Amino acid sequence: MQHLDPDLVGLAALDEPLDPWSREHLGLCSACSADVDELRSVVMVARADGPTTVLEQPGPAVWEAIRTELGLSVELGADTSGPPVRRQEGSSVVVPIPDPPARAGRQFSARWLAVAAGIGVLVGGGALWGVQSLGADREAVVQAQAALEPLPGYSGSGEATVSRASDGSRTLDVDLTGPAPEGYRQVWLIAPDLGQMYSIGLMDGDRGSFAVPADIDLAQFPIVDVSDEPFDGNPTHSSVSMVRGTIGGTSS
Numbered sequence: 001m002q003h004l005d006p007d008l009v010g011l012a013a014l015d016e017p018l019d020p021w022s023r024e025h026l027g028l029c030s031a032c033s034a035d036v037d038e039l040r041s042v043v044m045v046a047r048a049d050g051p052t053t054v055l056e057q058p059g060p061a062v063w064e065a066i067r068t069e070l071g072l073s074v075e076l077g078a079d080t081s082g083p084p085v086r087r088q089e090g091s092s093v094v095v096p097i098p099d100p101p102a103r104a105g106r107q108f109s110a111r112w113l114a115v116a117a118g119i120g121v122l123v124g125g126g127a128l129w130g131v132q133s134l135g136a137d138r139e140a141v142v143q144a145q146a147a148l149e150p151l152p153g154y155s156g157s158g159e160a161t162v163s164r165a166s167d168g169s170r171t172l173d174v175d176l177t178g179p180a181p182e183g184y185r186q187v188w189l190i191a192p193d194l195g196q197m198y199s200i201g202l203m204d205g206d207r208g209s210f211a212v213p214a215d216i217d218l219a220q221f222p223i224v225d226v227s228d229e230p231f232d233g234n235p236t237h238s239s240v241s242m243v244r245g246t247i248g249g250t251s252s
Contacts, residue, residue: 004032013039015204017184019231140165146224146245148176154242155179160224162212162247170212172200174226181228181242188237189216190223197225197237222246 004012008022013036018026026032140163148158156178163171174187185203187210190196198221201210212218224247228240 003029004035009035010039012036013042017181017202019183140171143170144218144247146247148174148224148226148243148245150178150243151241156243158206158226158243158245160245160247162218169214170218172210172212172224174203174208174210174224176203176206176226176243178242183228183230183238185242186227186229186237188223188225188227189218189221190225191221192223194223196221199235199237218247222248 002025004022004025008018009032012018012022012026026036142161142163144162146160148160150156156176158174158176158178161173163173165171172187172189176185185208187200187203187208189198189200189212198213198216200212201208203226223244225237225244226242227238228242229238
C-alpha cells in the first residue's frame with residue numbers, strides 16, 4: 001500500500017491543501033493520519049510561542065540527519081555552537097507544492113526528521129506557503145474593497161479588502177464562500193487589460209491575508225483574481241479563475 005510522502009504529511013500537518021489522491025488516502029489510512037497528528041503537535045507548540053521566543057538550537061544529531069538525507073558534503077555541516085536564533089517578525093518562506101506521490105512503502109527515517117525540523121522552522125519563523133506574517137500591533141486603515149463575483153462554471157463569491165498600516169505597509173485580505181477548488185486557490189493582482197499580473201500568494205482554506213509589495217501600484221493592478229491551480233508545479237496562472245473583482249478607493 002502506498003503511503004503519503006513525508007513532505008505531504010508535513011503539508012497536511014500545516015493544514016495546507018493536498019491533491020485529491022492524498023486527501024482520499026489520508027481519510028482512509030490510520031498510519032498516515034497518526035503521522036499527521038504527531039507533526040501537528042509540533043505546529044501547535046511553534047504557533048503558541050510569542051514573536052520574541054528564543055528557539056532551541058537543534059543538536060548535532062539532527063543536523064547530521066538532515067545533511068545525510070540531502071546529500072550534503074561534510075564541509076556544509078551545520079555549526080551548532082552559535083547563540084540561539086530569535087524569531088524575526090514579518091519573515092516569509094516560500095514552500096513548493098509537491099507532486100502526488102508515486103512510490104510505495106514508508107521511508108521516513110532521516111527525511112521524516114528533516115520534515116519535522118522544517119515545520120518547526122517554518123511555523124516558528126511565522127511563515128507558511130509564502131503567506132506574510134503581519135504585525136498585529138500596527139493599526140491599519142481600510143483603503144479599498146471589492147466584491148468578488150463568480151466566473152462561469154463557479155458559484156462562489158467573496159470580498160477583498162486593502163488596508164494600510166501606520167508604517168505604510170499594505171495588506172490584502174480575501175474571504176471566500178463556495179465549493180472547494182479541485183486544486184488550490186491562488187490570489188493574483190491583474191491589470192485591466194489582463195496583460196500583466198502578480199501572484200500575491202496562496203489561500204489557507206477560505207481566507208487569506210497577504211502583504212502587498214511596495215512596488216505594486218494598485219491603480220495599475222486593480223483586479224483581484226482567485227484561481228483554481230492544479231498540483232502540477234507550474235507557477236503561472238492556470239487560466240481557470242473562480243472569482244474576480246475590481247478594487248476601488250485607492251490610487252497606490
